[in-house]
Amino acid sequence: DIQMTQSPSSLSASVGDRVTITCRASQGISNYLAWYQQKPGKVPKLLIYAASTLQSGVPSRFSGSGSGTDFTLTISSLQPEDVATYYCQKYNSAPFTFGQGTRLEIK
């Protein structure tokens, strides 16, 4: 099965910073990659699908890129409400494996 590896596992940044999270698949998955945001105590929320398509209602400071095995989630200007854990998930074929998560905090 394809494994999904995120880096870093945790990240601390200042408000206004540009933040990048990486997700790597152990085999190519084309662009079948989604990013979810899970705020503390909340249900995960879809941010990006097809590696780079922003879900409706998601702020434009979020963006995604990549194809094949290497993907990134970028927050162009970090806001306090972005404190959360971010997960990538592959969905080219089952099992729809998640990455282990990246915990983002404000410095």
Next chain:
Amino acid sequence: QLQLQESGSGLVKPSQTLSLTCAVSGGSISSGGYSWSWIRQPPGKGLEWIGYIYHSGSTYYNPSLKSRVTISVDRSKNQFSLKLSSVTAADTAVYYCARVDPRRTIDYWGQGTLVTVSS
């Protein structure tokens, strides 16, 4: 607005079977193109995809859990269910039910229910 609500036992003894149900409201579980999934999250840890049942009734399970998992659907009650047998403490987690849309991303989640495995 679609809503999903998990229910079931919050405490299960080791070696027994965990049983959860997800009631779907605001839409039909038989809608074409959608599948219905279970995902879990151990306390303080990441998300683990358990499996799904397609609107046609076909199922797919995470290979790591396949020997212990059954997902089924009751169309008359507009709900689907999870059974996980031979549980251990490692199965303690918040269990989420979710809808998977035709592009295979998760568009609706239940609120999650904590299941603790303990004697």
